[in-house]
Amino acid sequence: MSNNDRKQVRDMMSTPLMTVSKNATITEAAKVMRDNEISALVVTTSPRAIISSSDVLEVAADGLDPTQVTVADVMTTDVETVTPDLYMEEVAAMMTTYGIKHLPVVDDEYVGMVSSTDVTTLLS
Template identity: 70%
Template structure:
Protein backbone atom coordinates (compact mmCIF):
# COMPACT_ATOMS: atom_id res chain seq x y z
CA UNK A 1 0.00 0.00 0.00
CA UNK A 2 1.18 3.47 -0.83
CA UNK A 3 0.70 5.97 1.93
CA UNK A 4 -0.05 8.79 2.37
CA UNK A 5 -2.71 8.81 -0.30
CA UNK A 6 -2.37 11.47 -2.98
CA UNK A 7 -5.58 13.24 -3.97
CA UNK A 8 -6.67 15.83 -6.50
CA UNK A 9 -9.72 18.03 -6.97
CA UNK A 10 -12.23 17.16 -9.68
CA UNK A 11 -11.78 20.76 -10.90
CA UNK A 12 -8.04 20.35 -11.48
CA UNK A 13 -6.85 19.81 -15.03
CA UNK A 14 -5.53 16.56 -16.45
CA UNK A 15 -2.19 18.37 -16.80
CA UNK A 16 -2.23 19.05 -13.04
CA UNK A 17 -2.93 15.36 -12.43
CA UNK A 18 -0.13 14.29 -14.76
CA UNK A 19 2.37 16.59 -13.02
CA UNK A 20 1.32 15.31 -9.59
CA UNK A 21 1.67 11.68 -10.67
CA UNK A 22 5.08 12.38 -12.18
CA UNK A 23 6.32 14.30 -9.14
CA UNK A 24 5.09 11.66 -6.68
CA UNK A 25 6.14 8.75 -8.95
CA UNK A 26 2.67 7.19 -8.83
CA UNK A 27 0.12 6.20 -11.45
CA UNK A 28 -3.21 7.14 -9.84
CA UNK A 29 -4.82 9.82 -7.72
CA UNK A 30 -8.04 9.70 -5.74
CA UNK A 31 -10.38 12.47 -6.78
CA UNK A 32 -12.01 14.13 -3.78
CA UNK A 33 -15.63 13.42 -4.62
CA UNK A 34 -18.37 11.57 -2.78
CA UNK A 35 -18.43 8.70 -3.58
CA UNK A 36 -14.70 8.42 -4.33
CA UNK A 37 -13.40 8.65 -7.88
CA UNK A 38 -9.98 8.02 -9.41
CA UNK A 39 -7.86 9.39 -12.23
CA UNK A 40 -5.04 7.23 -13.58
CA UNK A 41 -2.08 7.50 -15.89
CA UNK A 42 -4.18 5.64 -18.47
CA UNK A 43 -6.72 8.48 -18.36
CA UNK A 44 -3.91 10.98 -18.94
CA UNK A 45 -2.56 8.90 -21.83
CA UNK A 46 -6.01 8.77 -23.42
CA UNK A 47 -6.27 12.57 -23.35
CA UNK A 48 -2.88 12.86 -25.05
CA UNK A 49 -3.68 10.15 -27.61
CA UNK A 50 -6.93 11.92 -28.48
CA UNK A 51 -4.95 15.10 -29.21
CA UNK A 52 -6.68 17.05 -26.46
CA UNK A 53 -4.87 19.76 -24.52
CA UNK A 54 -4.39 18.33 -21.02
CA UNK A 55 -4.34 21.87 -19.62
CA UNK A 56 -7.88 22.42 -20.86
CA UNK A 57 -9.43 19.12 -19.79
CA UNK A 58 -10.80 18.94 -16.25
CA UNK A 59 -10.18 15.77 -14.25
CA UNK A 60 -13.94 15.36 -13.94
CA UNK A 61 -14.11 14.65 -17.71
CA UNK A 62 -11.86 11.58 -17.51
CA UNK A 63 -12.08 10.23 -13.96
CA UNK A 64 -13.70 6.93 -13.07
CA UNK A 65 -16.53 7.56 -10.64
CA UNK A 66 -17.71 5.52 -7.67
CA UNK A 67 -14.64 3.34 -7.29
CA UNK A 68 -14.41 0.41 -4.90
CA UNK A 69 -12.47 0.90 -1.67
CA UNK A 70 -10.94 -1.63 0.72
CA UNK A 71 -10.12 -1.66 4.44
CA UNK A 72 -6.47 -1.70 5.56
CA UNK A 73 -6.77 -5.20 7.05
CA UNK A 74 -8.00 -6.93 3.88
CA UNK A 75 -6.13 -10.04 2.79
CA UNK A 76 -3.85 -9.59 -0.19
CA UNK A 77 -5.55 -12.47 -2.00
CA UNK A 78 -8.86 -10.61 -1.72
CA UNK A 79 -7.29 -7.50 -3.19
CA UNK A 80 -5.87 -9.55 -6.07
CA UNK A 81 -9.30 -11.08 -6.71
CA UNK A 82 -10.97 -7.65 -6.72
CA UNK A 83 -8.41 -6.20 -9.11
CA UNK A 84 -8.92 -9.13 -11.46
CA UNK A 85 -12.72 -9.23 -11.17
CA UNK A 86 -13.17 -5.51 -11.75
CA UNK A 87 -10.35 -5.24 -14.32
CA UNK A 88 -8.68 -2.42 -12.40
CA UNK A 89 -5.17 -1.64 -11.15
CA UNK A 90 -5.79 0.52 -8.05
CA UNK A 91 -7.96 0.42 -4.93
CA UNK A 92 -8.14 3.26 -2.40
CA UNK A 93 -7.79 2.08 1.19
CA UNK A 94 -10.14 3.55 3.81
CA UNK A 95 -10.34 3.03 7.55
CA UNK A 96 -13.47 2.42 9.64
CA UNK A 97 -14.30 6.14 9.53
CA UNK A 98 -14.17 6.12 5.70
CA UNK A 99 -11.00 8.23 5.80
CA UNK A 100 -8.46 7.56 3.08
CA UNK A 101 -5.29 5.96 4.40
CA UNK A 102 -3.57 4.80 1.22
CA UNK A 103 -3.78 3.11 -2.17
CA UNK A 104 -3.08 -0.49 -3.06
CA UNK A 105 -2.11 -1.30 -6.65
CA UNK A 106 -1.54 -4.32 -8.81
CA UNK A 107 2.17 -3.55 -8.52
CA UNK A 108 1.91 -3.83 -4.72
CA UNK A 109 0.15 -7.19 -5.02
CA UNK A 110 2.70 -8.53 -7.49
CA UNK A 111 5.61 -7.42 -5.30
CA UNK A 112 4.15 -9.10 -2.22
CA UNK A 113 3.16 -12.33 -3.93
CA UNK A 114 6.42 -12.85 -5.81
Protein backbone atom coordinates (compact mmCIF):
# COMPACT_ATOMS: atom_id res chain seq x y z
CA MET A 1 0.00 0.00 0.00
CA SER A 2 1.51 3.31 -1.02
CA ASN A 3 1.46 6.31 1.31
CA ASN A 4 -1.18 7.86 -0.96
CA ASP A 5 -3.51 4.91 -0.27
CA ARG A 6 -2.97 4.87 3.50
CA LYS A 7 -5.80 6.29 5.58
CA GLN A 8 -5.18 8.60 8.48
CA VAL A 9 -7.30 8.89 11.60
CA ARG A 10 -8.82 12.15 10.28
CA ASP A 11 -10.23 10.17 7.32
CA MET A 12 -11.97 7.60 9.51
CA MET A 13 -12.80 9.19 12.88
CA SER A 14 -16.33 9.88 14.03
CA THR A 15 -17.30 13.49 14.57
CA PRO A 16 -18.67 15.36 16.33
CA LEU A 17 -17.27 13.82 19.47
CA MET A 18 -19.93 12.88 21.98
CA THR A 19 -19.16 13.54 25.63
CA VAL A 20 -20.73 12.94 29.02
CA SER A 21 -20.23 14.38 32.48
CA LYS A 22 -18.64 12.21 35.16
CA ASN A 23 -21.70 13.01 37.29
CA ALA A 24 -24.17 11.59 34.75
CA THR A 25 -25.87 8.32 35.61
CA ILE A 26 -25.23 5.15 33.65
CA THR A 27 -28.80 5.40 32.36
CA GLU A 28 -28.09 8.88 30.97
CA ALA A 29 -24.82 7.74 29.36
CA ALA A 30 -26.52 4.68 27.84
CA LYS A 31 -29.23 6.88 26.31
CA VAL A 32 -26.62 9.14 24.68
CA MET A 33 -24.87 6.09 23.22
CA ARG A 34 -28.14 4.58 21.98
CA ASP A 35 -29.50 7.81 20.53
CA ASN A 36 -26.25 8.50 18.66
CA GLU A 37 -25.61 4.86 17.68
CA ILE A 38 -22.16 4.83 19.27
CA SER A 39 -20.50 2.60 21.83
CA ALA A 40 -18.26 5.00 23.78
CA LEU A 41 -18.25 8.51 25.18
CA VAL A 42 -15.42 10.75 26.30
CA VAL A 43 -15.89 11.86 29.89
CA THR A 44 -15.28 15.57 30.42
CA THR A 45 -12.62 15.19 33.12
CA SER A 46 -8.93 15.62 33.64
CA PRO A 47 -7.13 13.31 33.32
CA ARG A 48 -8.79 11.97 30.20
CA ALA A 49 -11.46 9.32 30.69
CA ILE A 50 -13.88 7.23 28.64
CA ILE A 51 -16.98 5.12 29.24
CA SER A 52 -17.96 2.37 26.84
CA SER A 53 -20.95 0.13 26.29
CA SER A 54 -18.92 -2.63 28.00
CA ASP A 55 -18.87 -0.53 31.17
CA VAL A 56 -22.65 -0.12 30.96
CA LEU A 57 -23.05 -3.89 30.52
CA GLU A 58 -20.89 -4.51 33.60
CA VAL A 59 -23.25 -2.37 35.69
CA ALA A 60 -26.23 -4.38 34.46
CA ALA A 61 -24.45 -7.72 34.87
CA ASP A 62 -23.50 -6.84 38.45
CA GLY A 63 -27.16 -6.11 39.23
CA LEU A 64 -26.46 -2.47 40.08
CA ASP A 65 -29.06 0.27 39.61
CA PRO A 66 -28.03 2.27 36.51
CA THR A 67 -30.00 5.26 37.78
CA GLN A 68 -27.80 5.34 40.90
CA VAL A 69 -24.37 4.45 39.49
CA THR A 70 -22.50 7.39 37.97
CA VAL A 71 -20.13 7.52 35.05
CA ALA A 72 -17.32 8.34 37.51
CA ASP A 73 -17.94 5.01 39.25
CA VAL A 74 -17.08 2.93 36.17
CA MET A 75 -15.15 5.11 33.69
CA THR A 76 -11.67 4.23 32.50
CA THR A 77 -9.11 6.94 33.25
CA ASP A 78 -5.71 7.77 31.77
CA VAL A 79 -7.01 6.85 28.33
CA GLU A 80 -4.74 6.38 25.35
CA THR A 81 -5.36 8.94 22.61
CA VAL A 82 -4.27 9.46 19.01
CA THR A 83 -3.75 12.46 16.75
CA PRO A 84 -5.62 13.06 13.48
CA ASP A 85 -2.47 12.51 11.38
CA LEU A 86 -1.73 9.01 12.71
CA TYR A 87 -2.14 6.22 10.16
CA MET A 88 -4.88 3.66 10.76
CA GLU A 89 -2.37 0.78 10.74
CA GLU A 90 -0.84 2.36 13.83
CA VAL A 91 -4.30 2.67 15.41
CA ALA A 92 -4.94 -1.04 14.79
CA ALA A 93 -1.61 -1.90 16.42
CA MET A 94 -2.40 0.29 19.46
CA MET A 95 -5.82 -1.31 19.88
CA THR A 96 -4.27 -4.76 19.75
CA THR A 97 -1.43 -3.86 22.12
CA TYR A 98 -3.66 -2.22 24.71
CA GLY A 99 -6.71 -4.46 24.23
CA ILE A 100 -9.03 -1.51 23.56
CA LYS A 101 -11.77 -0.71 21.06
CA HIS A 102 -11.90 3.11 21.17
CA LEU A 103 -9.34 5.88 20.94
CA PRO A 104 -10.26 9.53 21.41
CA VAL A 105 -8.66 11.80 18.82
CA VAL A 106 -6.89 14.83 20.24
CA ASP A 107 -5.49 17.84 18.40
CA ASP A 108 -4.91 20.30 21.28
CA GLU A 109 -8.48 19.36 22.27
CA TYR A 110 -10.77 16.43 21.60
CA VAL A 111 -11.84 16.35 17.96
CA GLY A 112 -13.29 12.87 17.39
CA MET A 113 -13.22 9.16 18.16
CA VAL A 114 -11.79 6.24 16.23
CA SER A 115 -13.03 2.73 16.96
CA SER A 116 -12.32 -0.88 16.12
CA THR A 117 -15.32 -0.63 13.79
CA ASP A 118 -13.44 2.03 11.81
CA VAL A 119 -10.46 -0.31 11.53
CA THR A 120 -12.72 -3.16 10.40
CA THR A 121 -14.43 -0.90 7.83
CA LEU A 122 -11.05 0.05 6.41
CA LEU A 123 -10.01 -3.58 6.05
CA SER A 124 -13.24 -4.77 4.41
